[in-house]
């Protein structure tokens with residue numbers, strides 16, 4: 001008997017105009033952690049959706065325990081012991097943790113939910129993954145990381161033996177990532193088979209045993225990770241070599257830029273001040289929840305400030321709404337693309353032009369079709385967005401490609417200050433390096449570039465200066481030359497924990 | 502550049518077959534064409550000049566108001582108050598004309614009342630963030646009540662004959678209200694497709710948070726749309742009063758549902774972000790043709806209600822099925 005509990009056999013999936021998966025075959029060893037990597041749009045999420053029953057393949061099948069099978073909905077998959085944990089979690093925020101865990105098979109007596117039994121069972125499940133959460137907490141109250149844990153616990157209550165993760169760490173803090181890894185290793189120790197999708201190379205090499213690489217919907221290679229170097233993985237993913245991805249070149253600062261003085265508002269513990277020059281790339285590092293996004297939203301007028309001044313190129317600007325901000329030359333590429341970025345039911349073209357088209361309209365009112373086509377085409381080419389056409393609805397694009405379109409929206413504007421909140425989240429290595437190049441070029445042309453990132457190497461790699469935020473305030477501002485990973489991390493950690501460790 | 506090699510931007514994708522693309526695009530238009538030909542062949546007197554004119558006149562009201570309702574739905578909202586506005590504006594116009602003897606003042610009063618109600622709806626929905634369903638459910642009753650109060654619950658006959666030309670005159674053999682409706686289709690279709698306002702409306706309906714962060718003045722768009730909707734409904738009410746030569750406080754109960762049905766039949770999404778004028782016209786016409794054919798076939802009114810509901814449900818299911826298939 002082969003040791004593979006899970007295999008993909010010539011799996012194909014075609015959407016109108018897109019071949020997302022083409023003849024993909026590989027096997028996953030039982031009780032191993034198997035990485036799945038590939039560029040944005042390579043077909044990773046599609047493969048997982050086939051595994052979860054959300055999509056039916058247009059060709060081929062899954063082989064589980066030697067049996068070929070095709071799932072028609074998620075119930076089929078659960079029955080076969082398969083659970084997929086997506087980035088957007090499928091839980092009900094208004095319900096309690098316990099109810100979420102047992103949704104669909106709540107313990108009951110004569111049709112009435114047995115709350116005692118429910119709480120006991122829930123507590124037991126949560127203990128299994130080492131979480132001490134009160135089962136009656138409303139799920140929506142939990143931070144994202146814990147909600148993810150609940151989702152894992154839920155998969156286990158259904159008796160899942162094969163668990164797949166689609167970019168689970170992209171909005172987790174470092175510490176939460178460690179927790180998650182412990183649990184995933186635990187799953188492996190208990191004999192579960194884990195499929196793990198991520199764009200973060202370090203995670204893959206730290207966590208996984210084997211790897212499958214996809215490119216353009218085709219299977220490129222499956223092998224032991226120990227046999228591969230990072231460069232080899234990148235080369236197979238992207239089909240080319242990547243040089244230094246940050247591509248940092250020092251630029252002279254040009255003065256002017258963005259100055260923030262005593263800005264206060266929701267999410268900030270105390271008023272924040274900093275000044276970033278035109279032509280500078282100014283990084284913001286901090287743990288998730290340190291108030292970086294809140295600060296950006298305040299500068300951008302997306303949240304109402306209670307005090308403070310914002311100056312652009314030496315002139316104070318009154319920003320009461322994003323519209324004002326854009327008019328004063330400030331734009332924000334938001335962190336949560338699903339909620340704040342994309343208009344899912346509209347095309348790539350419309351999503352790209354959503355903001356800049358106002359200024360390009362004839363007489364301020366009529367859409368300039370020629371410009372719209374040209375601009376959308378230019379952004380799609382510049383950022384290598386994988387889309388069958390400009391008319392494709394953006395919701396049909398892969399996650400990373402959606403992110404690129406939103407970035408393209410803001411590159412369509414002529415700006416003085418660009419605020420980028422986690423611009424490379426969910427973006428593949430190849431595209432990342434292009435985005436870094438674009439940032440360098442923006443800075444070179446005199447734009448003040450502000451980058452919020454939770455990835456230390458990224459902040460260190462691109463920024464001229466780095467502000468570290470901690471618990472709703474700016475803890476320090478460090479020059480590139482003086483900054484080290486340890487120092488930034490130490491500055492970012494909450495004081496109590498810093499002392500404790 | 503950090504890369505040492507470049508790969509093509511995107512591989513040439515396989516295209517779906519021309520037939521299936523046509524079917525996807527043309528769905529409701531196809532249904533309309535088939536329905537029309539079917540009725541022309543199968544129903545006596547359907548395809549006659551007189552009946553065609555009657556049919557067009559019958560849908561002209563729904564047609565006009567569905568133009569603004571399309572915007573309202575596209576922006577992710579809804580307006581239930583329009584039936585009441587139609588009635589109230591008609592009555593108010595009649596009363597003002599009778600009191601002042603001035604047609605202009607009467608029409609202005611009618612339009613003004615619609616604008617006021619619309620602006621109120623818009624303000625409450627956009628600024629106070631009250632759900633549009635509840636807001637317009639409330640104004641629907643308030644405005645209906647005002648109509649009764651102003652008219653004392655009775656039809657108000659209008660004393661100035663010149664006023665009747667609006668609803669009862671013809672141009673090139675086609676009644677004026679039909680011309681007006683056609684003009685509305687053209688103007689609002691153009692606004693939706695070719696202006697920043699129209700595209701922004703769809704973005705607001707598709708994801709209002711994203712639209713706001715992209716610098717679109719979400720609140721202003723909503724208020725403008727609701728106000729336009731009120732004015733349009735009032736205008737339809739004035740045309741109706743002119744046709745009937747009186748303002749009737751009881752008229753057009755359930756009109757809002759008729760208009761929303763036509764829009765939904767035309768593929769406008771109730772959750773916002775999706776809608777096109779061509780399809781709304783198709784929806785309006787399908788509703789009108791079915792009604793007209795049933796009248797010609799002497800189907801009793803009670804059954805007509807059932808038939809209309811069934812058609813709406815069937816259309817929505819058809820749409821869902823089409824989307825599933827993709």
Ligand SMILES: Nc1ncnc2c1ncn2[C@@H]1O[C@H](COP(=O)(O)OP(=O)(O)OP(=O)(O)O)[C@@H](O)[C@H]1O
Nearest residue numbers: 015020040041042043044045046396397398399400
């Ligand atoms: N529902 C859909 N309709 C049409 N095309 C789709 C649909 N879902 C995915 N695709 C296409 O299939 C391809 C693979 O998408 P998928 O989401 O699997 O990529 P991915 O590898 O997960 O990328 P990312 O790293 O960006 O998340 C993409 O080109 C995408 O545009």
Ligand SMILES: [Mg+2]
Nearest residue numbers: 044045398399
């Ligand atoms: Mg994906």
